[in-house]
Amino acid sequence: MARPLQNAYSLLAPFYDFVIAGATREPRRRSLAGLAGGPAGRVLIVGVGTGLDLPLLPAGHDYVGIDLTAAMLRRAGHGRGAACSLVQGDAHHLPFADASFDHVVMHLILAVVPEPTRAFAEALRVLRPGGDLRILDKFLRPGERAPIRRLVHPLVSRLATRLDVVWEEVAASADGFSVECNEPALLGGWFRRIELRRS
Secondary structure, eight states, rough: HHHHHHHHHHHHHHHHHHHHHHHHHHHHHHHHGGGGTTOOOEEEEEEEEEEGGGGGTTTSSSEEEEEEEEEHHHHTTTOSOOOOOEEEEOOTOSSTTOOOOEEEEEESOTTTTHHHHHHHHHHHHEEEEEEEEEEEEEEOOOTTHHHHHHHHHHHHHTOOOSSBBOOOOOOHOOOOOEEEEEEEGGGGEEEEEEEEEOO
C-alpha cells in the first residue's frame, strides 16, 4: 500500500516545492500561527515532506517531522527554519506512544494517504488530551458532485494525491475531539484549514 506512494513522491521530491510552496505558504502560516505564544511542547508534523512548514514554525517547541519518503526527508534536512528531528515512517502506523505530543500538524497529508481515516486516528492517538490537531488540505463537501475532480481522481490518486476525500467522513470515523475551526483556506474553499482539540 505504501510503496506506490513512496515511489511517486520520490520522483516528485525535486519539483514539489516549485509546484506547492508559493500557493500554500500563507495558509500554512495561518495554520501554524497558533503554536506561537503558548507553553513549550512537543509538536509532530505528519507528512513533513520537503520541510515547507519548517521556516514558519515558532521557536520554543520540540519538533518532530515524519514522512514516508526518504527523498522528501533529505530535502527537509537541508537546514530549513526551526530545528526538527526527522523520522522516516508511515502516517498509518506512527512509531510513537499514545498521548506523546502536545500538538500535531497534518498539512496536505490526509488527502494523500490511501486511508485518511486511519491516519487521522493515528494522529489523535499520539495527541495528548487537551492537545490540538492542525489540518490543511483539500476536501470535498458532503454530497458535492465535483464531476471533473471525480473524473480525474483515479489517475491523479495513482500519481500523487486523492481528490475524493470528504472531511466530514474522516471526522465521523473517530471521536474524542471537538472542532474549533473549519474555514476556507484556498481555491474557494476546496482547501480548508481545520483545528481540533483532543478531549
